[in-house]
Amino acid sequence: MERLSAHPAVGAYGELLLAARSGYQKWPPGAGDRPFFETYLGERGIPNSxxxxxxxxxxxxxxxxxxxxxxxxxxxxxxxxxxxxxxxxLAYFRRRAVRVLHLVRVNLLDVALSQTGIALRKTPHAWSQNERDDIRVPLDTDDLLHKLRSMERDRVIARCLLRAARLRVQEITYEELHRSDRPLYQALEFLEVPSPSAYPLPSSMIKLASSSHRAGIANYEAVDVCLRGTRFHRFLRCD
Known part of the structure; x- marks a missing residue:
């Protein structure tokens, strides 16, 4: 969202519908003119029921x-x-002809690692190396396969619902964005933003997780054994 909002013709906001969150967002830049949903209700005297x-x-x-x-x-x-x-x-998006950028992460193990790491780190995001927690994250191997299957199912359901709603959708993968800026500029073209490649779209956020699973997963060997023989083992990086 931060990189999209760097384009002057784009207004990008974070998770405005997040439960139990109030106030106005400081991220991404420029998002401070719209509040979280619960704050919107409170400012208008509407019960948060x-x-x-x-x-x-x-x-x-x-x-x-x-x-x-x-x-x-x-x-x-x-x-x-x-x-x-x-x-x-979905009905609202259909009525308003909203275009959807569906960002997915191909490597579901990275998703599980990120979700577990959020609870262990001092901050879920970092904007400088001083804020970055260099930790090894343990994964619960008793629940890991169930979690990966659930994430896989959720993604399939999301794709089916978007297709059924007949919305215009462009799917982007996290891995593609990590390798190149091209998917980002293609997304701006999809949104019909003028001169999508005329502006630099930097990100100030620092990557938290290690690129190596062996270095980033505290119980790497146990995870290796847990995933071996399953379709999820290909997600495990040893380098």
């Missing part, structure tokens, strides 16, 4: 997507868990 959230969701989204001078594309980060919490979102 299940009924209140669902009744005023479309009103909030209209506020998020409201035209702003110079902005050709406006969007926010939506995780699967928030999408499941508000199933009516």
């Amino acid at each position: 299940r009924a209140g959230r669902h009744l005023h969701l479309f009103e909030f989204l209209d506020y998020v997507y409201a035209p702003r001078a110079g902005r050709r594309a406006i969007g926010f980060k939506l995780m699967y868990r928030s999408a499941a919490r508000y199933p009516e979102l």
Whole structure:
């Protein structure tokens, strides 16, 4: 989201529908003009109840997507868990002809490692090397295969729902973005943002996880044994 928001014609926001979050976002840059959903409700005297959230969701989204001078594309980060919490979102996106950038991570083991690491690190994101926690993350091998299958299933379901809703979707992988800026510029073209390659789109965030699973997973050998013989073993990097 930060790199997209670096383009002057893009208004990019984080997880505005995140539960139990209030206030205004400081990231990505420029996102401070729209609050979290729960703050939006509170500022208008609307009860933060299940009924209140669902009744005023479309009103909030209209506020998020409201035209702003110079902005050709406006969007926010939506995780699967928030999408499941508000199933009516697909109807809204369909009505508004929203275009979806579906960012996926091919390596599901990296996803599991990231999710576990968030709970162990002092901060989920880092903007300098001083903020980076150089830790080895232990993975629960009793639950690992179940977790990987669940993530795989969630991704299949998301693709099916997006297809059923007949939304315009462009899928991008984390791995492609890590290798090249080309997918990012293709995403801007998909969003019909003018001159997508005319601006540098830097990221100030520091990569937290080690590129080597052997260096980053505390119980690497146990994970190797757990995944051996399964379709997920190919995700394990030994270099």
